[in-house]
Amino acid sequence: MPGANDDDETLIDLQQELRSSHVQEVLERLDHELVGLVPVKTRIRETAALLLVDRLRKKLEIASETPTLHMSFTGNPGTGKTTVAQRMAEILHRLEYSRTGHLVSVTRDDLVGQYIGHTAPKTKEVIKKAMGGVLFIDEAYYLYRPENERDYGQESIEILLQVMENNREDLVVILAGYKDRMDVFFRSNPGIRSRVAHHIDFPDYTPDELFAIARLMLDELNYRFSAEAEDAFREYIRIRMTLPHFANARSIRNALDRARLRQANRLFAAAGALTKADLITIEAQEILASRVFIEGQRDLEGNAGAAGRASGAPD
Amino acid sequence: MSMRITQGTFSFLPDLSDEQITHQLKYCIDNDWAVNVEYTDDPHPRNTYWEMWGLPMFDLKDPAGILYEVNQCRKAFGNHYIRVSAFDASSGVESLRLSFIVNRPAEEPGFRLDRTDTAGRNVRYSLHTYSADKPSGERYS
Ligand SMILES: Nc1ncnc2c1ncn2[C@@H]1O[C@H](COP(=O)(O)OP(=O)(O)OP(=O)(O)O)[C@@H](O)[C@H]1O
Numbered sequence: 142m143p144g145a146n147d148d149d150e151t152l153i154d155l156q157q158e159l160r161s162s163h164v165q166e167v168l169e170r171l172d173h174e175l176v177g178l179v180p181v182k183t184r185i186r187e188t189a190a191l192l193l194v195d196r197l198r199k200k201l202e203i204a205s206e207t208p209t210l211h212m213s214f215t216g217n218p219g220t221g222k223t224t225v226a227q228r229m230a231e232i233l234h235r236l237e238y239s240r241t242g243h244l245v246s247v248t249r250d251d252l253v254g255q256y257i258g259h260t261a262p263k264t265k266e267v268i269k270k271a272m273g274g275v276l277f278i279d280e281a282y283y284l285y286r287p288e289n290e291r292d293y294g295q296e297s298i299e300i301l302l303q304v305m306e307n308n309r310e311d312l313v314v315i316l317a318g319y320k321d322r323m324d325v326f327f328r329s330n331p332g333i334r335s336r337v338a339h340h341i342d343f344p345d346y347t348p349d350e351l352f353a354i355a356r357l358m359l360d361e362l363n364y365r366f367s368a369e370a371e372d373a374f375r376e377y378i379r380i381r382m383t384l385p386h387f388a389n390a391r392s393i394r395n396a397l398d399r400a401r402l403r404q405a406n407r408l409f410a411a412a413g414a415l416t417k418a419d420l421i422t423i424e425a426q427e428i429l430a431s432r433v434f435i436e437g438q439r440d441l442e443g444n445a446g447a448a449g450r451a452s453g454a455p456d
Numbered sequence: 457m458s459m460r461i462t463q464g465t466f467s468f469l470p471d472l473s474d475e476q477i478t479h480q481l482k483y484c485i486d487n488d489w490a491v492n493v494e495y496t497d498d499p500h501p502r503n504t505y506w507e508m509w510g511l512p513m514f515d516l517k518d519p520a521g522i523l524y525e526v527n528q529c530r531k532a533f534g535n536h537y538i539r540v541s542a543f544d545a546s547s548g549v550e551s552l553r554l555s556f557i558v559n560r561p562a563e564e565p566g567f568r569l570d571r572t573d574t575a576g577r578n579v580r581y582s583l584h585t586y587s588a589d590k591p592s593g594e595r596y597s
Pocket of ligand 1: 174175176177178217218219220221222223224225279317318354357390391394
C-alpha cells in the first residue's frame with residue numbers, strides 16, 4: 142500500500158483542518174442564502190468533505206494526483222445553479238483547489254465563432270480568463286449540434302476537453318443545463334462525460350419554497366408583503382407555475398421587480414405624505430395587477446419582450 | 457559551439473523553469489501590466505519587433521492563462537526564441553517594464569562581427585546573425 146508505514150498512527154484533526162480552511166463559513170452562507178435545495182446542499186457538503194480529505198492525503202503524501210473536479214449541474218432554469226456555482230468556486234478556493242476563486246459564466250455564444258478560424262481563439266480567450274478559477278458553461282449542450290456536422294461547436298468542445306485534461310490544476314469546468322438534454326449531450330460526448338466527476342441535480346422548488354424565496358428576496362431589498370399581499374402572492378405562485386416560461390426563482394425575482402415598480406407608481410399617484418411603512422410595504426393590489434391573473438388575455442397588452450430573456454412570460 | 461543569447465531580464469541566469477516563469481507572470485498580473493508573448497528566429501539585438509503570438513493579455517486573473525499561451529507558442533515555434541514582455545499602460549509610464557526569454561532554439565549559432573574599412577582607416581563594425589543567412593522560417597530547423 143502506498144504511504145503505509147510507521148507513521149500510520151499520526152493523529153490528524155479533521156475538525157481543526159476544516160476550521161482552518163474556513164469552508165464552514167461558505168457552507169453556512171449557502172444554507173442561509175438559499176431556500177430549500179436540500180439534496181444540492183448535501184452533495185456540496187459531501188464534495189467539500191471529500192476534497193478536504195483529499196487535501197489531507199496529499200499533505201501526508203498518500204495521494205499525489207489532483208482529483209478531477211469538473212462538475213455538471215442539472216436542473217430547470219432558475220433553480221439556483223449559477224448561485225451555487227459561485228459558492229462552489231469559493232469552496233474550491235478555500236480548499237486550495239482554485240487559486241483565485243472567481244467564476245466566469247458563459248454560453249455557446251461566448252465560445253463558438255461565426256466563421257472558420259474564429260472559434261479556437263474565442264474559446265481560448267474565455268479559458269484563459271477563467272484560469273485559476275471556475276468556468277461555468279450554461280446550457281452546455283448547445284455546443285454540440287449533431288444535425289450540422291460542420292458546426293463550429295465541436296471545435297470548442299475539443300479545446301475544452303484538452304484543457305479539462307491537461308490543465309486540471311488551473312481550471313475547474315462546471316457544465317449546466319436541463320437534465321434530459323445534458324444526458325443526451327454526455328451520451329454523445331463520452332470524452333467530456335469521463336472527465337466530469339461530480340453530477341449534481343437541482344430539483345424544482347415547491348410553492349412553499351418559492352414563497353420563502355420571495356420573502357428572502359424582499360428582505361434583502363428591505364421590503365415586506367402586507368398580509369393580503371402574502372395571500373395574493375401565494376395565489377400568484379400557484380397560477381404562475383402552470384404557465385409557460387416558468388423559471389422557478391427567476392420568475393419570482395421578476396414578479397417582485399414588477400410589484401416594486403407598481404408600488405412606486407401607486408405611491409407616486411397618491412401624491413400624499415408617506416410613512417416609512419408605506420415605502421416598504423407591497424400591497425395585494427401590486428400583485429393582483431399582474432397579467433398572470435388575467436390569463437388568456439395576456440397577449441392583449443402586447444408588451445411581450447420587455448423582460449428580455451423571459452420575453453413573453455406573463456409576470 | 458553554441459552562443460547563448462542574453463537579452464532581457466534574467467538572461468544571465470540558467471533558463472527559467474515554468475514555475476519560475478509563473479511567478480514572474482503573477483508579478484506582471486499583480487501590477488496590471490499587459491503581457492505579450494512574442495517569437496522570432498532573428499535574435500539580432502536591433503531586431504526589437506518580434507512577431508506577436510496572439511494579442512496582449514491584460515484582463516486575466518491568473519498566470520496559468522499566459523503560461524498556456526507560452527506553451528501553445530512553444531508547440532508551434534519550439535525552435536525559435538520566445539519572450540514574454542510586460543507593458544505598463546499607466547499614465548506617465550506607457551512603456552515596457554519587463555521582458556524575458558522563455559524559450560530558445562536547441563542550437564544557437566550566435567553572431568559574427570564584421571569589420572569594414574572606411575575612409576581614413578576608420579573601421580565600422582556590424583553584427584551578423586549566422587542564422588539569418590537562411591530564409592526566415594528555416595533558420596533553426
Ligand atoms: N433557493 C434559493 N433561494 C433564494 N434565492 C434563490 C434560490 N435559487 C435561486 N435563487 C435566486 O434566483 C435567481 C436565479 O438563480 P440562478 O441564476 O442561480 O439560476 P440558474 O439555475 O443558474 O438559472 P439558469 O441556468 O437559467 O441561468 C438568482 O437571483 C438567485 O439569487
